Amino acid sequence: MEVIRTKSELKSILQRRRKEQSRIGFVPTMGYLHSGHTSLINEAAAVSDVTVVSIFVNPLQFGEGEDFTTYPRDEDHDQREARKAGADILFLPSPEEMYPSPMRFNLHVQEGADVLCGASRPGHFDGVATVVMKLFQLVTPDAAFFGQKDAQQAALITNMVEDFDIDTRIHVIPTIREEDGLAESSRNVRLLPEEREEAPQIYRILNEGASLAEKDGPWTAESWMQDAFQALSGELDYAEIRSYPSLKREQDRTMIAAAALKYKHVRLIDNVIWNTDQRRETE
Ligand code: PAF
Numbered sequence: 001m002e003v004i005r006t007k008s009e010l011k012s013i014l015q016r017r018r019k020e021q022s023r024i025g026f027v028p029t030m031g032y033l034h035s036g037h038t039s040l041i042n043e044a045a046a047v048s049d050v051t052v053v054s055i056f057v058n059p060l061q062f063g064e065g066e067d068f069t070t071y072p073r074d075e076d077h078d079q080r081e082a083r084k085a086g087a088d089i090l091f092l093p094s095p096e097e098m099y100p101s102p103m104r105f106n107l108h109v110q111e112g113a114d115v116l117c118g119a120s121r122p123g124h125f126d127g128v129a130t131v132v133m134k135l136f137q138l139v140t141p142d143a144a145f146f147g148q149k150d151a152q153q154a155a156l157i158t159n160m161v162e163d164f165d166i167d168t169r170i171h172v173i174p175t176i177r178e179e180d181g182l183a184e185s186s187r188n189v190r191l192l193p194e195e196r197e198e199a200p201q202i203y204r205i206l207n208e209g210a211s212l213a214e215k216d217g218p219w220t221a222e223s224w225m226q227d228a229f230q231a232l233s234g235e236l237d238y239a240e241i242r243s244y245p246s247l248k249r250e251q252d253r254t255m256i257a258a259a260a261l262k263y264k265h266v267r268l269i270d271n272v273i274w275n276t277d278q279r280r281e282t283e
Contacts, residue, residue: 001079001082001083001087001088001089001090002088002089002090003079003090003092004089004090004091004092005091005092005093005094005097006093006097007093007097007098007138010052010089010091010138010139011138013089014050014052014089014138014139014140017049017050018140022048022049022050023047023048023049023050023142023143024048024049024050024052024139024140024141024142024143025044025045025047025048025050025051025052025141025142025143025144025145026044026051026052026053026054026135026136026139026141026143026144026145026168027040027041027044027051027052027053027054027087027144027145028053028054028056028131028132028135028144028146029053029054029055030055030056030057030058030071030186031055031056031057031072031073031074031075031078031186032071032072032073032074032077032078032186032189033055033077033078033081033082033085033186034176034184034185034186034188035176035184036147036149036175036176036183036184036185037081037085037147038081038084038085039147039173039174039176040145040146040147040173041053041082041085041086041087041145042085042086043145043171043173044086044143044145044171045085045086045087045088046086047143048142048143050088050089051086051087051088051089052087052088052089052090052091052139052141053082053087053089053090053091054090054091054092054093054135054139055075055078055082055090055091055092056091056092056093056098056131056135057071057073058098058127058128058131059095059099059127060099060103060106060126060127060130060131061123061124061125061127061128061131062124062127063121063122063123063124066121067187067190067265067266070190070265071186071187072186072187072189072190075092078090091138091139098131098134103130106126106127106130107126107129107130107133107160108126108129109125109126109129109156109160111159112125112152112155112156112159112246112247113125113126113156115152115240115242115247116152116238116240116242116247116258116260117152117238117260117269118152119238120237120238120260125152125153125156128153128156128157129156129157129160132157132160133160133164136166136168140167140168141168142167142168142169143168143169143170143171144157144168144169144170144171145171145173146170146171146172146173147172147173147175147176148172148173148174148175148271148273149175149183149184149185149269149270149271150269151172151244151245151256151258151271151273152247152258154170154172154245155244155245155246155247157170158170158172158245159245175270175271177203178200180200181200181203181204182196182199182200182202182203183202183203183268183269183270185268187266187267187268188266188268190265190266191263191265191266191268192263192264192265194233195233195234195263195264195266198232198233198234199234199263199268201232202229202232202259202261202268202270203270203272205225205228205229205239205259206225206257206258206259206270206271206272207272208224208225208228209221209222209224209225209228209239209241209257209272210255210257210272210274212224212225213241213255213257214274214276218241218251218255219241221241221257222239222240222241222257225239225241225257225259226239229259229261232261233263234261234262234263234268235261235262235263236259236260236261236262237259237260237261237262237267238258238259238260239257239258239259240257240258240259241255241256241257241258242255242256242258243255243256244256244273251276252276253275253276253277254273254274254275254276255273255274255276256271256272256273257271257272258270258271258272259271
């Protein structure tokens with residue numbers, strides 16, 4: 001695995017590989033890699049000739065008072081994990097390399113960014129779209145891999161690729177969970193012991209919400225979920241049922257039950273997506 005820190009080196013290696021007709025698979029991450037990330041890298045490596053993983057904690061997607069400075073980082077661990085999972089190129093740019101001067105342009109997401117996580121994180125998805133667009137320009141991937149845990153992000157990136165005619169196929173990979181159901185996240189290390197004990201309830205409530213939605217309709221299920229989450233110690237940010245991937249408050253073939261809870265040092269998100277024709281989780 002080659003570790004590359006500059007955009008020019010990355011571009012020239014990938015140009016060479018593209019001339020050799022190599023298929024490029026891309027996994028953008030913010031590092032502190034866990035089994036959720038390595039499952040994305042495994043998937044990419046299985047269908048690509050060259051698998052590129054980027055690690056960049058993107059300041060543009062963190063709002064004021066969010067955890068940009070305390071976001072967990074461990075480069076040695078990440079290099080080992082990326083190599084083991086099958087990455088060929090690890091792109092590790094510095095903030096100065098990615099943003100040599102303040103951006104004069106930013107992408108603004110027009111639809112779907114003001115609900116769920118976007119409602120309490122204004123500008124977050126503009127920052128995500130901007131950095132992913134930059135990374136796509138540098139890597140020009142044939143395929144890019146995103147986790148279902150960040151379902152709203154995956155939906156918006158899929159829309160971005162469609163709207164801008166980007167020649168990259170977006171793959172959304174099921175959430176990897178710890179044994180008790182807690183979704184893998186780099187931020188889980190920041191849970192206090194009693195919060196870690198409670199956190200698997202998030203997935204349990206979402207699953208029950210999805211079953212109830214099938215029986216009694218989404219809005220009854222949504223209010224049941226909200227009550228169930230209020231009983232936890234984490235502060236409820238949102239618990240909603242929406243259509244997926246359009247993220248509208250309407251019934252459709254595919255639905256999502258999604259929630260975010262704020263604990264002392266960390267905000268956790270999770271979701272369950274199902275097909276209403278046949279209550280089958282797509283994860
Ligand atoms: O999902 C993430 O880790 C980030 O939002 C991403 C896609 C790498 C953009 O910074």
